[in-house]
Amino acid sequence: xxxxxxxxxxxxxxxxxxxxxxxxxxxxxxxxxxxxxxxxxxxxxxxxxxxxxxxxxxxxxxxxxxxxxxxxxxxxxxxxxxxxxxxxxxxxxxxxxxxxxxxxxxxxxxxxxxxxxxxxxx
Numbered sequence: 672x673x674x675x676x677x678x679x680x681x682x683x684x685x686x687x688x689x690x691x692x693x694x695x696x697x698x699x700x701x702x703x704x705x706x707x708x709x710x711x712x713x714x715x716x717x718x719x720x721x722x723x724x725x726x727x728x729x730x731x732x733x734x735x736x737x738x739x740x741x742x743x744x745x746x747x748x749x750x751x752x753x754x755x756x757x758x759x760x761x762x763x764x765x766x767x768x769x770x771x772x773x774x775x776x777x778x779x780x781x782x783x784x785x786x787x788x789x790x791x792x793x
């Protein structure tokens with residue numbers, strides 16, 4: 672059974688690349704979310720499985736299904752690329768927000784450090 676599923680469904684290269692891009696953004700967003708939660712002291716490992724179930728796997732699963740069906744029904748390919756574009760846009764905005772959140776967190780630490788330094792000098 673080694674590789675038999677891949678032999679059943681041979682995905683075109685552009686479908687695979689689009690899927691990999693979406694997975695990369697989803698993974699980046701997940702990692703940045705964990706880092707941001709850790710930096711705020713709000714990370715709770717017990718909530719991670721529920722978060723994956725409700726906020727990550729639906730995107731991955733639906734894109735995977737559309738990718739497979741796009742090889743069977745050619746008209747679905749347009750829907751697949753539209754969905755990939757929408758998911759990529761959503762996660763790009765989420766990644767941007769998390770990066771700005773981390774930058775803001777670092778700036779707050781810097782300002783707090785400056786206040787402490789000036790208070791210690793005076």
